[in-house]
Amino acid sequence: ATDIAKYIANALNVRLTVVPSMLSTNAYATDKVALFVEGNKRTLLAKLPDNIILDKELLKLATQENLYGFADIFSIHTALKDWEIAENENNEEIDKDIFMQAKTLLEKSIDFVAMNTTENICESIEKLYEFIGIAGEITNIYGTGRPESGSEHIFAKTIEENIDIPHGISVSIGIIVMSIIQKNYNADIYKSI
Numbered sequence: 001a002t003d004i005a006k007y008i009a010n011a012l013n014v015r016l017t018v019v020p021s022m023l024s025t026n027a028y029a030t031d032k033v034a035l036f037v038e039g040n041k042r043t044l045l046a047k048l049p050d051n052i053i054l055d056k057e058l059l060k061l062a063t064q065e066n067l068y069g070f071a072d073i074f075s076i077h078t079a080l081k082d083w084e085i086a087e088n089e090n091n092e093e094i095d096k097d098i099f100m101q102a103k104t105l106l107e108k109s110i111d112f113v114a115m116n117t118t119e120n121i122c123e124s125i126e127k128l129y130e131f132i133g134i135a136g137e138i139t140n141i142y143g144t145g146r147p148e149s150g151s152e153h154i155f156a157k158t159i160e161e162n163i164d165i166p167h168g169i170s171v172s173i174g175i176i177v178m179s180i181i182q183k184n185y186n187a188d189i190y191k192s193i
Contacts, residue, residue, distance in 0.1 A: 003033035006046035017051040022062035023069040029136030068168025076106040082150030102147035113192040151178045
């Protein structure tokens with residue numbers, strides 16, 4: 001619903017207020033949408049919401065989905081490694097400021113998991129909202145998902161085309177598989193996932 005509303009608001013050039021009912025993605029905080037066009041999932045430009053209403057009681061009803069959105073943040077680990085590989089092999093310039101913003105968010109997310117139980121994480125709606133929203137903000141600033149979306153998301157997309165699976169789970173599998181391929185093992189990432 002959020003993606004459709006963002007797309008329509010962009011097309012009509014009207015103000016938009018969203019009330020996320022789950023934090024399964026950072027859609028509430030980005031200017032992109034994932035919609036099906038002629039049967040194919042496409043990423044399209046959309047309107048960044050003018051207002052976001054945080055209803056903590058509503059979001060507490062989506063405990064599992066909120067964790068899926070939080071798990072998606074750990075894709076920064078493989079995405080940044082992909083970016084380094086692209087710089088070394090294809091001369092793709094790394095935006096050092098964006099790279100460090102993403103890396104800092106990843107480190108804070110790892111620390112948050114290490115210092116909390118799963119129950120505490122599930123109850124920390126404002127913190128999950130903040131972390132997931134920052135991930136969206138970083139991609140808005142950069143203009144693409146490059147700082148947090150790489151080979152693990154390509155892998156996840158293939159899984160999702162063949163299996164009915166939540167995005168956060170397919171991305172988590174992608175992070176594990178791609179970090180092995182990248183020779184980029186990180187025990188803290190695996191534990192966090």
